[in-house]
Every structure is written in C-alpha cells, then in structure tokens.
Amino acid sequence: MTVEAPERRGTTVVADRAVQRIAEQVVSGLGGVGGAARRILGVPLGADDPEQPANVTARVRDGRIRLAVELSVDYPDPVSRTTRAARERLVRDVGEMTGLVVDRVDITVTALHSDRSRERSLA
Template identity: 50%
Template sequence: MTAPADTADRGVLTISDSTVERIAAHAVTEVDGVGGAASRVLGVAVGGEDLDNSAKVTAKVAGGTATLDVRISVSYPMSVARATGNARRHLMRRIEEFTGLTVSQVDITVTALHTATAETRRVQ
C-alpha cells in the first residue's frame, strides 16, 4: 500500500465563476417568493420577468472568496427587504456548502414584483 501524496503534490481545485453562477441561480429558486428576472440586451428587458424563470447571476471568484450580483423578481405583497435578506443569507450558505467558498458580498437587484393572480389581457 502506498502512502498518501504530500498535500503539496495533490494539485489545486479551481471553481470557476460560471460554476458558482449556476449553483447560485439554482439555490435562489429555493427561497420562497423569489423568482427569475428577464434577460437584458443593452439594458432593455427581453422577455418577461417570471417567478418560474431562473435568476440572473454574475459571480466573481478570487482565491477562496466569491462575490455575487443577482437579479430577481419578488412575489407581491411579500416584503422586498425580507425577500432579499432571505435570498442573500440562503445564497451565502448554499455557495459555501457546495463549493467551500466564502461569499463576501451579494448585491441583489429586484427587477419586478409579481401579484398572486396572473394578469389577463384581452384584445377588443
């Protein structure tokens, strides 16, 4: 039986920005009352904000730390402050659980509020 390799000889695990983005986009769907945001092109929303869509997340990983920029929608009449606080805490915990990275900052932009009933449009 061979001895385990010295820690200096084992290599390094690198977690990419895009991996953290995918984990965070999924993790935020676990928060009640929080949903996705429309994609944007040149600052203009393309498509609609929808609670069933995924959030838009940008992550930056440096060493053992990550920062997140998250775009979400919130169910009305839920408190935006409560929803974003819950999302921020949940993201920090889940990213650390899955990656071992410490999340130093989570910036959240709420792009829309959704009512419980869907808006019906009619053409007359």
C-alpha cells in the same frame, strides 16, 4: 500507500460558470422570488417572469465568490426580508457546496409580482 503533503497535491479550481449554476439552483428553491428578464444596457429582453429562474452572475477570485443576482419578488412579500433571506441562503449554501467563501451578494429586484399580474399574463 503514500499520502502526499497538501501543498504537493495540487489545487481545486471552481469555475465561475459552475458557481453560477449552483447559485441559480439555490435561488430557484427559495419561496417568494422569481425570474428576471435578461437585460442589455438596462433594457429588458422580454418580460420579468416569476416562473423563470433568477439571473445570476458569479465571479470566483482567490478562493472568494462574488454573486450578482437579478430576481423578482412576490407582492406583497416584504422586499427587504425576501432579499435578506435570499442573500443568507446563497452565502450559506453556495459556500458549503463549493468550499469557498461567498464574500459579496448583490441583489437587484427587477419586478414585483402579484397573483393579479400573473392572471393578466396568462390571459
């Protein structure tokens, strides 16, 4: 069996959509975060729902990943600590799963959810 030199084997391309799905799974496994309503021109299409997955947009260019994440945070969890933990987990896990470098993660917190707001939405 002949082993080809690395430069002759070809390249592996990871699609934006694949990275997006991986990042969505990573975020869904985090505690203290929930989903965000889809938005068009800043106007929410529906309500922010802690039971729905976060909105993630991924862009892969030159072996580097940029993520934009919209999510909600459970109240009274500290927003800065929650988003920092989400960012660190995304960088680590998405990087490990794709073999690419995650060089930027922008997080937008669209809502804070408390047990009380969940009770109101169920009623």
